Amino acid sequence: MNEFLMDSSYFGLFFGLFAFWISTKISKALKSNLANPLLINTVIVILCLLVLDIDYETFNQGASHLTYFLTPATVALAIPMYKQVELLKKNMTAILVSILCGIAANALCIFGLCLAFGLSPEVYHSLLPKSVTTAIALGVSAEIGGVSSLTVASVVVTGLFGNAIARIVCRIFKITNPVAIGLGCGNAAHAIGTVAALEIGEVEGAMSGLAMVIAGVLTAVLVPLAAGWM
Amino acid sequence: MPYIFQLLVILGASFLGEICNLLLPLPIPASVYGLVLLFTALMTGIIKLENVDKTATFLIATMSIYFIAPSVSLMTVIADYVDSLLGIVVICCVSTALVMVVTGKVSQLIMEKSKPTEGVVSSDGVSGKEAGRDE
Numbered sequence A: 001m002n003e004f005l006m007d008s009s010y011f012g013l014f015f016g017l018f019a020f021w022i023s024t025k026i027s028k029a030l031k032s033n034l035a036n037p038l039l040i041n042t043v044i045v046i047l048c049l050l051v052l053d054i055d056y057e058t059f060n061q062g063a064s065h066l067t068y069f070l071t072p073a074t075v076a077l078a079i080p081m082y083k084q085v086e087l088l089k090k091n092m093t094a095i096l097v098s099i100l101c102g103i104a105a106n107a108l109c110i111f112g113l114c115l116a117f118g119l120s121p122e123v124y125h126s127l128l129p130k131s132v133t134t135a136i137a138l139g140v141s142a143e144i145g146g147v148s149s150l151t152v153a154s155v156v157v158t159g160l161f162g163n164a165i166a167r168i169v170c171r172i173f174k175i176t177n178p179v180a181i182g183l184g185c186g187n188a189a190h191a192i193g194t195v196a197a198l199e200i201g202e203v204e205g206a207m208s209g210l211a212m213v214i215a216g217v218l219t220a221v222l223v224p225l226a227a228g229w230m
Numbered sequence B: 001m002p003y004i005f006q007l008l009v010i011l012g013a014s015f016l017g018e019i020c021n022l023l024l025p026l027p028i029p030a031s032v033y034g035l036v037l038l039f040t041a042l043m044t045g046i047i048k049l050e051n052v053d054k055t056a057t058f059l060i061a062t063m064s065i066y067f068i069a070p071s072v073s074l075m076t077v078i079a080d081y082v083d084s085l086l087g088i089v090v091i092c093c094v095s096t097a098l099v100m101v102v103t104g105k106v107s108q109l110i111m112e113k114s115k116p117t118e119g120v121v122s123s124d125g126v127s128g129k130e131a132g133r134d135e
Helices: A011-030 A037-051 A056-067 A070-075 A078-083 A085-090 A092-117 A121-127 A134-144 A148-172 A178-200 A202-227 B002-023 B030-044 B053-061 B063-072 B074-113 B116-134
Strands: none
Touching: A011 A037, A011 A056, A011 B063, A037 A056, A037 A148, A037 B063, A037 B074, A056 B063, A070 A134, A070 B002, A070 B030, A070 B053, A070 B063, A078 A085, A078 A202, A078 B030, A078 B053, A085 A092, A085 A202, A092 A121, A092 A178, A092 A202, A092 B074, A121 A134, A121 A148, A121 B074, A134 A148, A134 A202, A134 B030, A134 B063, A148 A178, A148 B063, A148 B074, A178 A202, A178 B074, A202 B030, B002 B030, B002 B053, B053 B063, B063 B074
């Protein structure tokens, strides 16, 4: 099977997209925050490749064509940011300071816990950019010497967990301001957290999207500094 | 027809971002340079919103599928990191909750006081305490 498909340019592309389409259907049917299509897709594709004894390289030969669009898609995030520029200007200080505090807390927490668990620097570098949107996290991870697949996995786990706890955390810690809720969701759990923020309200969703982009850019600039700690 | 020019703009920003990444000695991914460049172009009016809107919206709406290959690549490394898995999951969950609380609380405090300087002082105290506690 593997040898037969090794020269195919479209197998991985078609199979990856097909599995993703199935995953969105499953995700809709399950109606749970934890049933993220990307997560379901990852499980389905990995299981299928293992069962059919197909190498990742064979799959990636086709699927990698999709990965080329990651950079343009990230660049396109400039558009939602531009659309919300008024909201950004109005709350500039609160947005920048709170996101910076979040990034600092994130780096310190990951550093401390990596030491506590005795994890390797490689794992530390893979985890550092985990709170931002996958496209930026992947770029940062590659720049500071992380393992890209570990980064993707931790980004997805982060997003799913953040999505699941958003309402509870805001209630326990009495975060009631819509702008603050949005910033918290977007800075902690990027796009998947933004979905949770959108469910809470419109302002929350808009702020979360904004926080995701700003946190992504600031993380790309600042996280390499924290990378030197280990 | 509008799609061709819109795609040209976005790919142009991506390409310029790549050049920045190659020329500048900073560990910032090409995509972030591109994002900042395109945002600047929109703010200064060099590029109009309607010149990128449709294609950008399409790219963002379909973003998930561009992650298929990187996420499946987990199968190639997972065996090497089985020992670290528990730690990785714990770190992801703890730090996510922490960042959400710190960011939400700090921004709320600043907006309540609406005096930026005071907000900065108290916010630093919060993030330091929270981060210290969780270590």
